[in-house]
Amino acid sequence: MKNNDQRSSLFWLVIGLSIVLYSSKYGLGTFSSPGPGFLPFMSGAAMVLLALIVFFQQFSRGRVDTLKSLWAHTRWPTVLMVMASLVFYAVLLRTLGFLLDTFVLTAFLLRVMEPLSWKKVLAGASGATLGSYAIFELWLEAQLPAGVLGF
Amino acid sequence: MEILANVMLGFEVALQPANLFFCFMGVLIGTLVGVLPGLGPVAAMSLLLPTTFHLAPVSAVIMLSGIYYGAMYGGSTTSILVNIPGEAASVVTCLDGYQMARKGRAGAALGIAAFGSFIAGTLSILGLMLLAPLLAEVALKFGPPEYFCLMLLGLVIVTFLAGSSMPKALLMAAFGLFLGLIGMDIMTATPRFTFDMYFLMDGVGLVPVVMGLFGVSEVLLNVESKIKREVFETKIKGLLPNRRDWGDSIWPIIRGSVVGFFLGILPGGGAVISSFVSYGMEKKLSRHPEKFGTGVIEGVAGPESANNAAAGGAFIPLMTLGIPANAVMAMLLGALTIYGMQPGPMLIKQHPDLFWGVVTSMYIGNIMLLVLNLPLIGIWVKILKIPYEVLFPLILLFCLIGVFSLNNNVGEIGLMLFFGGVGYFMKKFNYEAAPLVLAMVLGPMMENALRQSLIMANGSAAIFFTRPISLAVALLVLILLVLPMLPWVKKKREVIAEIVE
Numbered sequence: 001m002k003n004n005d006q007r008s009s010l011f012w013l014v015i016g017l018s019i020v021l022y023s024s025k026y027g028l029g030t031f032s033s034p035g036p037g038f039l040p041f042m043s044g045a046a047m048v049l050l051a052l053i054v055f056f057q058q059f060s061r062g063r064v065d066t067l068k069s070l071w072a073h074t075r076w077p078t079v080l081m082v083m084a085s086l087v088f089y090a091v092l093l094r095t096l097g098f099l100l101d102t103f104v105l106t107a108f109l110l111r112v113m114e115p116l117s118w119k120k121v122l123a124g125a126s127g128a129t130l131g132s133y134a135i136f137e138l139w140l141e142a143q144l145p146a147g148v149l150g151f
Numbered sequence: 152m153e154i155l156a157n158v159m160l161g162f163e164v165a166l167q168p169a170n171l172f173f174c175f176m177g178v179l180i181g182t183l184v185g186v187l188p189g190l191g192p193v194a195a196m197s198l199l200l201p202t203t204f205h206l207a208p209v210s211a212v213i214m215l216s217g218i219y220y221g222a223m224y225g226g227s228t229t230s231i232l233v234n235i236p237g238e239a240a241s242v243v244t245c246l247d248g249y250q251m252a253r254k255g256r257a258g259a260a261l262g263i264a265a266f267g268s269f270i271a272g273t274l275s276i277l278g279l280m281l282l283a284p285l286l287a288e289v290a291l292k293f294g295p296p297e298y299f300c301l302m303l304l305g306l307v308i309v310t311f312l313a314g315s316s317m318p319k320a321l322l323m324a325a326f327g328l329f330l331g332l333i334g335m336d337i338m339t340a341t342p343r344f345t346f347d348m349y350f351l352m353d354g355v356g357l358v359p360v361v362m363g364l365f366g367v368s369e370v371l372l373n374v375e376s377k378i379k380r381e382v383f384e385t386k387i388k389g390l391l392p393n394r395r396d397w398g399d400s401i402w403p404i405i406r407g408s409v410v411g412f413f414l415g416i417l418p419g420g421g422a423v424i425s426s427f428v429s430y431g432m433e434k435k436l437s438r439h440p441e442k443f444g445t446g447v448i449e450g451v452a453g454p455e456s457a458n459n460a461a462a463g464g465a466f467i468p469l470m471t472l473g474i475p476a477n478a479v480m481a482m483l484l485g486a487l488t489i490y491g492m493q494p495g496p497m498l499i500k501q502h503p504d505l506f507w508g509v510v511t512s513m514y515i516g517n518i519m520l521l522v523l524n525l526p527l528i529g530i531w532v533k534i535l536k537i538p539y540e541v542l543f544p545l546i547l548l549f550c551l552i553g554v555f556s557l558n559n560n561v562g563e564i565g566l567m568l569f570f571g572g573v574g575y576f577m578k579k580f581n582y583e584a585a586p587l588v589l590a591m592v593l594g595p596m597m598e599n600a601l602r603q604s605l606i607m608a609n610g611s612a613a614i615f616f617t618r619p620i621s622l623a624v625a626l627l628v629l630i631l632l633v634l635p636m637l638p639w640v641k642k643k644r645e646v647i648a649e650i651v652e
Contacts, residue, residue, distance in 0.1 A: 005319070008580040012322055019329055026336075026343055032610025036336035036343055039598045043332070046325040053318045070579050074375040082374055082547075083572065086367075089551060090564040102548065109544035113374055116540070128545060132552055140202055142556035 003065045006058040013051035019044030081112055097147015098137070103129045154280065157507045164508030165515055170210050177214035178516045181221020182523055185237045186229055186531050188373070188539075190546055192222035192238070193588075194366035196482045197358045198553040200489075208490035209505050213512040215486055219479050220272060220462045220513065223422065224520045227264040227455050228531050231257060240422035240458035243430045247443065247450030254446050262390040263400050263448055264455040265524045271408035271456035272517040275463025278412045279470075279510055283499065286471040290496035293472075295603035296614050300624035302593045302600065305418040305474050307631045309586045312417070312424055317635045320586050323577075327587035330355050331594020338602065350562040357485045357592065359554050359563045361478070363570025364577075364584040366550045370543050371575045390525050392448070400452035403433050411457030415464025418476040418589070422461040429457035463513065469494055470506060474593070478585050481592040 001007055020041055029035025089105045096104075107125035110116055116124070136142040164170060184195040196215050203211035226238030231248035244264065251260040293301070306328075310320035333344045334354030345351040392400065407429040414425040433453040434443045443450050468476045473495030475481040487494050492502060499506045524531070554567045574584055608614035616622050 004580055005316075008582070009322075012326070015326070022344065026341055027339075030610060031605060031612065034602055034605060036339050036341040039594075039601065040329055040332045040343060043325045043329040047322060047329070050318050050322040050325060054316070054322065057316075057318065076375055079371050079375045079575070082371060083568070086547065086551070086568050086571075087565075090561055090568065093555070093561055093564070105551075106544045106548060109547065110541070113540035113543070114538075124541065124544075128548055132548055136552050136556060140556070142201075142552070143559055144552070144555070 002058050003061070003063045004067065004070065005061075005063075006055055007067065009051045009054035009058075012047055013055070016044050016047030016051055020048060078112060082109065085109065085112075093147075094145050095147055098144035099129055099133060100147060102132065154284075157503065158280070158511060160503060161507030161511030164209060164504050165213070165512035169207075170213055170508065170512060171515070173206070173210045173214040174217050174512045174516050175519055177217020178221035178224075178520050178523060181218040181223075182225035182228075182520065182531065183534070184218065185222035185225020185227075185241075186534055187542065187546075188229065188235055188237060190369070191365055192219050193361055193478045193482060194369070194550070195222070196479065196486075197361040198366070198549055200358055200482070200486055201553060201557045203486065204489070208487070208492060208502075209508045211486060211490065212483065212505065212509050213516075215483055216466075216509055216513060217516050220459060220516065221520060223459050223462050224265065224268055224524055225531070226458075227268070227451075228261065228524070228528070229535060231260045231264065231451070232532060233535060238422075238458075240426050240461075241455075242423070243426045243454040244451055246430070247446050247448070250444065250446030251448065251451065256446065258390045259392045259396055259448065260451050261528060262525065263392045263396060263452045265390075265521055266392065267400065267404045267407070267452045267456040268459040269517050269521050270404050271411060271460040272463060272520075273514065274405075274408040275412040275415070275460040276510060276513050276517075278460075279463050279466055283467055283470050283506070286467065287496040287499050290472050293496070293620065294618070295600040295607065296618055296621040297624065298472075298474075299597060299600035299604055300615055300621045300628065301472060302474055302597050304624050304628050304631075305468070305476070306586065306590055306593065307628050308418045309477075309589055311631050311635070319581070320583050323582050323584070324586040324590040327590030328594045328597070330360070330587070331591040332598060337595075337599070348562065350558070350560050350566075354595070355591070356557065356563055356566065357482070357588075358557055359567040360570045360591065361482065361588060362550050362554055363567040363572075364574035364588065365478070366546065367567060367571025368574025368578060368584075370546055371571065372578055373539060374543060390528070396448050399448050403429070403449045403453035404456040406432060406436075407453040407456035408460040411460030412464040414457075415461030416467045416476065418468065418474075422458040422465070422477075425457040425461040426454035429453040466510075470498055471496060473498070473596075475589060478588045481589055484592055 023037035023040035023044060026037035026040070027035035028037045028041055085105055085108050089101055093101050103125050106128045107121050110121045110124050133144070137144050165174065180195060180199065181192060184190045184192060196218050199215070199218070203214065222238055223240060226236060226241035227244050227248065229235050229237035230241040230244035231252050234245050234249040236242045236245055248260045248264070251257065306324045310317050310324055331354070333351055335342050335352050342352060410429050410432065411422070411425040414428065415422065430450060430453060433449045434440045437443065437449060439447070465476045465480055468474045469480045469484060473484070473493065475484045484494055492498065492505065550567065551564060554563050555561065557563060577584060604614050605612070615625050
């Protein structure tokens with residue numbers, strides 16, 4: 001494996017192949033009346049073809065790199081933590097309710113990059129929570145989930 | 152004199168107090184996201200889309216458009232003051248704009264950027280007024296085969312103009328096409344690729360995908376790299392360019408407007424590319440090309456005009472053909488469809504108040520932007536100074552609530568986060584998101600056009616090559632696909648890719 005274009009093309013190759021296989025399940029139809037699987041099949045096939053082009057093109061290119069080089073000099077653990085916190089937010093939104101869930105999330109996010117002082121974090125998180133509640137719930141009537149707090 | 156009557160109608164609509172308010176909100180938010188790094192017009196528009204559902208369609212489109220061209224204005228501010236382009240379209244502005252600021256001429260640079268944008272915006276609106284109705288007339292003759300080929304052409308142009316490799320961009324377009332086809336098949340009511348997830352029945356939502364690809368992923372990339380932003384500490388004074396500045400800039404502004412407008416019509420990064428083309432052109436035409444990059448005012452005036460004119464030109468394919476030229480226009484298309492309007496050749500005839508109202512509101516919006524950006528520049532500079540660690544939780548929070556409030560569905564938050572992750576890796580591995588979004592929006596339309604064409608022709612694909620217009624377009628598609636393989640085009644494209652990087 002020469003470089004990251006080659007590596008990523010293999011990923012798309014797999015996706016393309018799965019689309020091709022799945023779409024034949026939905027019925028390709030005929031040329032005069034294409035079925036529901038027709039265009040998905042074509043797009044999947046195009047992906048396979050293009051992924052192969054990208055893959056073989058790289059043999060004639062000079063660029064060589066490693067997966068690691070993409071994350072060199074980055075704070076990738078922060079990315080993981082931010083992403084995880086967002087997933088938790090989504091999962092807990094209905095149970096905890098908007099206010100509580102949002103407060104916890106913003107407090108966490110405010111600490112995750114630069115450890116701000118707790119005083120600032122608490123002020124920021126309550127401000128963001130109440131502010132967004134005012135905008136979305138009270139003004140735009142978005143019906144955010146109430147959860148355990150009951151409002 | 153029909154056009155005069157139309158313009159009058161437009162102003163009647165645009166000058167209604169409610170529409171003035173939404174126009175102002177649009178350009179205000181646009182300037183804000185233009186100034187803020189890591190939140191572009193596409194993400195901002197998708198964020199605000201749900202809030203526009205209970206507005207009149209005209210007001211909603213006026214506001215959403217305002218965000219778009221407002222962001223073009225705001226982007227220049229950060230380029231000049233911080234050397235960080237707020238928008239991709241303002242990348243070139245950094246070259247000479249920042250140097251001007253370092254020489255103590257930040258005021259003149261900001262001023263000429265604003266005036267240039269204003270003049271270019273005005274010129275491109277005039278072009279839009281003249282060209283769009285004519286094109287719509289022509290487009291009425293198009294049938295499904297022509298539409299299918301045109302959409303294909305749009306996608307191919309986008310990938311052709313994409314900065315990175317064309318096969319990779321096409322790969323993204325193919326994936327986007329597939330995403331657009333997920334959900335219930337209209338003709339047979341078969342659910343496709345929904346995996347029993349109810350919220351996928353209506354198709355993959357545009358808003359969660361766009362917010363993920365353009366909002367969340369951008370934040371993820373920013374939190375992993377420690378960006379230090381230093382606002383150039385200088386007293387900004389003398390925003391009015393002097394007589395010499397005007398003399399140096401007036402032709403670059405006019406040339407930039409013309410180039411920008413026509414490149415803006417083309418699908419793909421019209422605003423970005425036109426700013427590069429304008430910069431290159433001014434450098435070529437200049438009597439002192441060696442001074443470019445050291446803070447010459449032409450290097451700011453030309454590109455800033457070009458990207459604003461392109462923003463106007465980009466409306467043409469959407470308003471006349473119903474085919475969006477870029478991701479922003481794809482958002483507008485999504486919005487129009489939600490309001491029950493079918494963009495296309497009939498739009499101007501069926502909803503003249505919408506078309507002319509929006510167009511004239513852009514004129515008013517340009518004046519508002521001038522006021523917002525020049526005297527109030529201090530406020531924007533203050534916003535620039537907000538540290539990112541305080542900013543990004545707010546951006547994420549707005550994305551989360553925005554997507555949720557769309558249908559009160561947690562599943563769509565999941566979808567957004569998924570595409571946030573996908574977008575993060577796409578950026579890492581250098582895949583472009585714009586062709587994906589465009590293809591996703593075009594997907595269902597292309598499928599319809601393809602099916603109708605094949606049914607019309609009893610299953611013979613020859614229909615695409617026997618009708619003159621569709622044949623011409625199909626040939627153009629083939630040429631664009633083959634062109635990058637020719638050695639000299641390949642070299643040119645590599646050079647462009649390098650400049651863009």
